[in-house]
Amino acid sequence: MLSEAEFIEGVREHENIIWKVISVYLDNPDEHEDLRQEILLNAWKGIRTFRGESKFSTWLYRVALNTAITFYKKDKKHQGVHKSMPDNFVEPVDEPADHENRLAMNEAIDRLSTIDKAVVMLYLDDYSYPEIADMLGITVNNLAVKMNRIKWRLKQKIV
Amino acid sequence: MELEDLRKHINAKARESYAVASAISSSAVFDAGSRSVSLLDKMLNSIRWELAFAAAFALGCLLVAISANSLPVVVFLVLLSAYSFAFSLYLYRLHHRTTSHVLSTGSIRASVSGTIELIENFTRLYLRLSTSFVPAIFVAAFIAGLLDFIEKGYHLTEIPYFSLILYSIIAIIWILLMRKFTNWWLNRIYGRYLLELKRRLKEIDNNE
Numbered sequence: 360m361l362s363e364a365e366f367i368e369g370v371r372e373h374e375n376i377i378w379k380v381i382s383v384y385l386d387n388p389d390e391h392e393d394l395r396q397e398i399l400l401n402a403w404k405g406i407r408t409f410r411g412e413s414k415f416s417t418w419l420y421r422v423a424l425n426t427a428i429t430f431y432k433k434d435k436k437h438q439g440v441h442k443s444m445p446d447n448f449v450e451p452v453d454e455p456a457d458h459e460n461r462l463a464m465n466e467a468i469d470r471l472s473t474i475d476k477a478v479v480m481l482y483l484d485d486y487s488y489p490e491i492a493d494m495l496g497i498t499v500n501n502l503a504v505k506m507n508r509i510k511w512r513l514k515q516k517i518v
Numbered sequence: 519m520e521l522e523d524l525r526k527h528i529n530a531k532a533r534e535s536y537a538v539a540s541a542i543s544s545s546a547v548f549d550a551g552s553r554s555v556s557l558l559d560k561m562l563n564s565i566r567w568e569l570a571f572a573a574a575f576a577l578g579c580l581l582v583a584i585s586a587n588s589l590p591v592v593v594f595l596v597l598l599s600a601y602s603f604a605f606s607l608y609l610y611r612l613h614h615r616t617t618s619h620v621l622s623t624g625s626i627r628a629s630v631s632g633t634i635e636l637i638e639n640f641t642r643l644y645l646r647l648s649t650s651f652v653p654a655i656f657v658a659a660f661i662a663g664l665l666d667f668i669e670k671g672y673h674l675t676e677i678p679y680f681s682l683i684l685y686s687i688i689a690i691i692w693i694l695l696m697r698k699f700t701n702w703w704l705n706r707i708y709g710r711y712l713l714e715l716k717r718r719l720k721e722i723d724n725n726e
Contacts, residue, residue, distance in 0.1 A: 397556055425629040428718060431557045431711045464521070474721040477626065483525050495722060496627025510521050 360407050361415075369415045370399065376416060379484075380423040383476055384430070398426045417486075421494055424477050460517075467516035475509050482506065557711055558633065561640060562616050569609040576602035589669060590662035597658035605647055612640060630719045637712055641704045649697040656689040 361369065370377075377398050381391050402422045409418045468479055474495070481491045492502040576599045583595035619632050667677065 421625075424626055425624075426556075428626055429556075429558070429629055429633050429715065431714070460523075472721050473718055474626070479521065482521065485525065494625060496625025497722060513521055 361409060366403065366406055370402065370419070373416045373419050376420050377423050379480065380420075380427050383480055384427040384473070394427060394430055397430060398423045401426045417490065417494075420481070420484075424480075424494065428473060428477065463517050464513065467513045470516060471509065471512070475505070475512075478502070478505060478509060557708070558616070558619075558636075561637070561708075562613065565609055565613045565616060565640075569606055569613060572602045572606035572609060576600075576606060588666070590666040593665055594658045594662035597661065598655065601651070601654045601658075605651075608643065608647065612643070616640070627719070627722050630715055630722065634712060634715050634719065637708050637715075641708055645697070645700050645704060648700050649693060652693050652696050653689065656685075656692075660685070 377395055380398070381394050385391055385394055402419060405422060409415065468476065471479065478491060478495065481494060486494070488499050488502055488506070492499045495502065497505075579595045579599035579602065583592045583599065586592050586595065616636060619636050624632075668674070
């Protein structure tokens, strides 16, 4: 199990993961901090489940996605919904045409369902099919079908 | 552009941007003493309060029963105390299960289905227990009344049946109203959240 100092260090190093998940799932920037705190609290509470079998970043990704997907605040309008992929997915800009294409892709991803967005996010972060399937809790075959369907949908939306 | 191109682009360049984003975010990893705002944690808090209340109520009833002189009052209080004690045991179990789930870091599917199961169990049993509290009071009061009746030297054949029927009607109406209100209340708090989670679970399983 990680010590408090190691945990803090790990979170600092991989805070981009938390930030990315928040950007994908929360629309209102005022609520970003709430979800961030929630993810960190869950990560801290669940630190004993981290045994170093996977990378810390993968474990943190799992906690962040689990928290974001089941996150719900009663006293405010429901979030857990639909925000575009982080803007920095389309940055930095190379050429205007490329930038346009990436913006179109970004908007298409934004229109995907909650779970499909998680799949895309993990895929874009270079996780392998077995790793994504494991995080989602489905079989690799099931994921492959899902992935083909997502790619097809994105293509349709962009075209 | 296809997803594959975007992935290559991100792998090549976006990590610099993530570094910027990380630098922007708060320097403190998390605020000490910060509190959870999720519905699941609010549920956990609610269970804690109910557990404390049920345990205090059970203990209070028992203490008053010890010092009471009248047998019907003692029976009434002991029955209520036993009921509240059973309720608090159940709440303790539920609290333990909820805490274990909140700490879970399994797959997304397990997390979503676990949350659904937890809330459904919580609402179902909360509904059963809270609505059974009213009949428990009525039954305890009836037994106490009956004992009082016998204690005063009356015979069972002298029971005023009209009062008994009226008492039963009031009890049934109260129980039904209580059940309806609790059901509405639970649905208001957890209904939409449950629907949303079920939709997500379907999304995970669905491949069409």
